[in-house]
Amino acid sequence: MNTTKKWMTGLMIGGASVALAACSTASAEPFEIKWGKTECEVCKMKVTDRQFAAEAVMENGKGYAFDDIGCLMRDWYPKQKEDKIAAMYVKDYKTKAWVELEDGHYVYDEMAKTPMAYNIVSFGKETDAKSYMKDHGGKLMDLDDLKKHDWKRGKMEMKMDGEDSEMKMDDSSSDEGHSH
Incomplete structure (x- = not known):
C-alpha cells in the first residue's frame, strides 16, 4: 500500500x-410525539396537550411518552434503573419547548388543569415559574421536590355529550398505572 x-x-x-x-x-434528544396519536406509556391516553407532555429516552434509544409529568414521575420513574435512562424531558408551559427534567422549574398549583390532574406545571426558567405563581399561586419545586412529592390527583374535568363534568380521582388506584 x-x-x-x-x-x-x-x-x-x-x-x-x-x-x-x-x-x-x-x-x-427529545423524540417527536405524534400529537393525538402517541399513547402515554402509563395511562394509555393519547398525548395531546403540548404544555404538559413529558418524555424519557433510554440509553438504548427507546423513548417513552407521557401525557402528564405525574405519569412519568409517580408511575414510571420509580420502577426504572437510573443508569438506563439517558434523559427525561418536560414541556415548558409557557414556550412549549422541551426542557431537561433536571433543569426544569415546577409549580404545584392545585387549580392547574393538567391532563391527569397532578397539577404540576413545568417551566424552563425560574422567572417564568415565579411569574406563573404570582398570577395563579402555587408552590415552587425542583427535581428533588418532585421525587418526594406525594402525587395526589385533583379534580379532572371531562366532557361528556357536550356537558362539562368534574371527577375526583381516587389516589388509592393500584400501582399498575392510572384507572379509567
Whole structure:
C-alpha cells in the first residue's frame, strides 16, 4: 500500500472512531410525539396537550411518552434503573419547548388543569415559574421536590355529550398505572 492510501485509510478509521465516540457520549434528544396519536406509556391516553407532555429516552434509544409529568414521575420513574435512562424531558408551559427534567422549574398549583390532574406545571426558567405563581399561586419545586412529592390527583374535568363534568380521582388506584 502506498503512503497516500495508508494515510487515507488511517484518516477514515480515525474519523469513524471519532464519530462513534461522539454518538456514545452525546446526550439523548427529545423524540417527536405524534400529537393525538402517541399513547402515554402509563395511562394509555393519547398525548395531546403540548404544555404538559413529558418524555424519557433510554440509553438504548427507546423513548417513552407521557401525557402528564405525574405519569412519568409517580408511575414510571420509580420502577426504572437510573443508569438506563439517558434523559427525561418536560414541556415548558409557557414556550412549549422541551426542557431537561433536571433543569426544569415546577409549580404545584392545585387549580392547574393538567391532563391527569397532578397539577404540576413545568417551566424552563425560574422567572417564568415565579411569574406563573404570582398570577395563579402555587408552590415552587425542583427535581428533588418532585421525587418526594406525594402525587395526589385533583379534580379532572371531562366532557361528556357536550356537558362539562368534574371527577375526583381516587389516589388509592393500584400501582399498575392510572384507572379509567
